[in-house]
Amino acid sequence: MLRNPIKWPNGAKCACAITFDMDADSLIHLARPKNSHDRLYPISMGRYGPDVAVPRILDTYRRLGLKQSFFVPGWCVEQYPAAVESMLEQGHEVGHHGYLHEDPLTHSYEQQAEWFGKAMDAHKRVVGNTPRGYRAPVYNINQGVLDLLLEYDFQYDSSMMGDDIPYMLDIRGHHLMEMPVHWGTDDWPPFAHFDEIGYMMPVKSPSSGLQGFWEEFEAHYEVGGFWHCIWHPFLTGRLARWKQVEKWLESTLENYDVWFASLGEIAAYVRSVQEEDSGSVRVDKLPYYELPPASRATDFS
Numbered sequence: 001m002l003r004n005p006i007k008w009p010n011g012a013k014c015a016c017a018i019t020f021d022m023d024a025d026s027l028i029h030l031a032r033p034k035n036s037h038d039r040l041y042p043i044s045m046g047r048y049g050p051d052v053a054v055p056r057i058l059d060t061y062r063r064l065g066l067k068q069s070f071f072v073p074g075w076c077v078e079q080y081p082a083a084v085e086s087m088l089e090q091g092h093e094v095g096h097h098g099y100l101h102e103d104p105l106t107h108s109y110e111q112q113a114e115w116f117g118k119a120m121d122a123h124k125r126v127v128g129n130t131p132r133g134y135r136a137p138v139y140n141i142n143q144g145v146l147d148l149l150l151e152y153d154f155q156y157d158s159s160m161m162g163d164d165i166p167y168m169l170d171i172r173g174h175h176l177m178e179m180p181v182h183w184g185t186d187d188w189p190p191f192a193h194f195d196e197i198g199y200m201m202p203v204k205s206p207s208s209g210l211q212g213f214w215e216e217f218e219a220h221y222e223v224g225g226f227w228h229c230i231w232h233p234f235l236t237g238r239l240a241r242w243k244q245v246e247k248w249l250e251s252t253l254e255n256y257d258v259w260f261a262s263l264g265e266i267a268a269y270v271r272s273v274q275e276e277d278s279g280s281v282r283v284d285k286l287p288y289y290e291l292p293p294a295s296r297a298t299d300f301s
């Protein structure tokens, strides 16, 4: 089923990463800049992440011996340093996720560079971390961001959807690992309900919302794939959902040959595989297009 499966270390049949984007209340401040400071319900919903869910998630990971990846906007590092410090202290990876969760597509390349540097500075200054993994807010990566990732010597991006397993981006001759995401393993569709930022999702019950993720796992496990979840502490870190995740993790670690690791570890491993045999990892050449193919829309009318 996979054209270029990767042989995972120690005979594991599937590489697994549950990643969390700790956006906290950045989303409401970005969406409602005029009066977000006085919108207490969405602020408290976001703060539930660093205050309640992250300690709960870290407890589970510590007990089960898992090291995973978190992506945190620079502003959230400044607001919630204790949560980020405990991620780092416990050996997890903390990646770059913009400064205030700004969408790269809404800024010029120059403005993007400013926000990007400001976020790097927050990670370094507040918690002594130099991120080497990146996930674009709302996955909206563009060529300007790719150039920044190369400039800052990042190890990988995790915003694109071009394959089932990690692959290599060749950006005008420069290489960057891609740790692909997709909406089927993102917890926003089943669990987010956030009218203030334009999302009115029918919230699913914990078991039916999580069911899709477990089916994704089974499919990846069968073919030696890469099961990669993109979750949010204020969504999947909620009590009833996390209780089910915890149970699932316990039973999966017990009954399956899986390799749970941070995206940084998996990216390093895949790169080493590629260095041994350059044909074993798929390479995607960028830029895909220099101009929008429909830019001369009159040609098509």
Ligand SMILES: [Zn+2]
Pocket: 021, 023, 097, 101, 137, 138
């Ligand atoms: Zn985010």
